[in-house]
Amino acid sequence: MDRSAGFVSVGVGYEVRGGRARCVRKAVETIDVAILGASGYTGAELLRMLAVHPKAKIAAMTADRSAGKPIGEVFPQYGFGSQFAQSLPDLVKVAEVEDWSKYDLIFCCLPHATTQEIISGIPLETTKVVDLSADFRLSNIDTYTAWYGEHKAPYLQKEAVYGLVEHKRDEVRDARLVANPGCYPTAAQLALIPLLKNKSISSTDIIIDAKSGATGAGRSAKVGTLFCEVSDGMHAYGIAQHRHAPEIEQGLSEVTGEDVLVNFTPHLIPMNRGILETIFVKTSESPGALRQQLIEAYEDEPFVHVLPEGVSPHTRHVRGSNHCVMNVFPDRLPGRAIIVSVIDNVVKGASGQAIQNMNVMMGFDETMGLEGQPFFP
Structure with a gap:
């Protein structure tokens, strides 16, 4: 089974086939990613794994209550003098991010029902999104409403692909918005x-x-x-x-x-x-x-x-x-x-699966940055 398209998508354009937008790709060495809600457990785990990802550079991180702080004040394990730690930007508020199109892919690690409005303002023509909340997992709006309340961006629901890669690999490969499955x-x-x-x-x-x-x-x-x-x-x-x-x-x-x-x-x-x-x-x-x-x-x-x-x-x-x-x-x-x-x-149930989705969406080898073996003891 081929898990690498041999190129990297940077969202430079899309064409419509069969009613779904498909990406037109070009090769690049690395991509710029943003992590929204970087001060939570899933944000911390993304940092840990992206530290060894050879193709992804963390270009922005948000955490409204910790805005203005270096990540080392929130997670001391990322505050040491490594090259990775020194390359990380300070945390900012989501509202302070002025141009979403600067990022090739955004990980949304925000609470349920808060991601919808933010994603609706992201240009999916240029920037891809992996959403780790439940906001786009349920394809039926009525079902979502019954369990989570009003959906504020229902028109994006048809755009979202459910990111269980082992059973949705082809759909994820062409997706602009992926709903990362729950744990x-x-x-x-x-x-x-x-x-x-x-x-x-x-x-x-x-x-x-x-x-x-x-x-x-x-x-x-x-x-x-x-x-x-x-x-x-x-x-x-x-x-x-x-x-x-x-x-x-x-x-x-x-x-x-x-x-x-x-x-x-x-x-x-x-x-x-x-x-x-x-x-x-x-x-x-x-x-x-x-x-x-x-x-x-x-x-x-x-x-x-x-x-x-x-x-x-x-x-x-x-x-x-x-x-x-x-x-x-x-x-x-x-x-x-x-x-x-x-x-x-936190990994296969959240951040690791999100990186697996990113790898497929961007044409990277699917295992890139995820080769680490389990902790023991």
């Missing part, structure tokens, strides 16, 4: 899409028991993520009403051609990063057959892996990396199987 939906969809596509599991009986580290709640101060609230315990939250449920259902429904509903329950556990999803499915096939289907679906993918038979995925297998690791196990109940899927919520 829980990434782990769930990567495990389920191939099996639903093969009609190997029931689409009406899917239970997802998901657990996430505290970074999934963002960096803002909240009582529920204080140390004493999280340490030495775990709890379910958003029961039957978590906003990632419709995002998961959208992706699975697209594959099956029918409305899919899932039983999805997330839990907060006392660790910094990582997601583990235990997924219970009904099937007429053996767990071994399901496992083989996943192996075949992802055998050419650099970031999705099926472990040897009987080996359980751990979050430590992927911590700090852009990998998703999964496996299939027999259930004690006849006609059922258990799938376990793990990712790092």
Whole structure:
């Protein structure tokens, strides 16, 4: 599978084919990127990974409450005297960015419902966008409104491409606006899409028991993520009403051609990063057959892996990396199987996947800047 177009897009023009704008590219050595909302966890992770990306230069960073500060005052780990640290611009307010067209690509790491108006002012003819919020993930405006409230740029919804690269690579390659998938939906969809596509599991009986580290709640101060609230315990939250449920259902429904509903329950556990999803499915096939289907679906993918038979995925297998690791196990109940899927919520579930999308959009090798191995211990 070809993951590199052999050139770099700088958004110099577009032509329309089949109702969608396609980019006209030219080769350049590097691109200038901006990070909006650079003071959060996803912004910090983008900085960490872009530091080793040979084709991307960070040309602007915004953080309204930290405007005017060097990034080293917000994240001391980026304040040392390295060449990378010295090259970073000071933080500014979003309103102080005067010319969006100066940047080849913008990462939007802003809270939900705040990105829409900003992106509506960005010239997508010259500047591409990877949005890490939920603002453009749901293609149905009514569904978005029901879960998030009024959408302030609905005309851009048709422009947005859902950036689950392993299943949307061609669409992402030609996109100007990519909606970076949510963390829980990434782990769930990567495990389920191939099996639903093969009609190997029931689409009406899917239970997802998901657990996430505290970074999934963002960096803002909240009582529920204080140390004493999280340490030495775990709890379910958003029961039957978590906003990632419709995002998961959208992706699975697209594959099956029918409305899919899932039983999805997330839990907060006392660790910094990582997601583990235990997924219970009904099937007429053996767990071994399901496992083989996943192996075949992802055998050419650099970031999705099926472990040897009987080996359980751990979050430590992927911590700090852009990998998703999964496996299939027999259930004690006849006609059922258990799938376990793990990712790092801040990397494959956010910033790493965003860079993967950038690489595809700009014609870079898809793994560029993402080759780092998991942290251990």
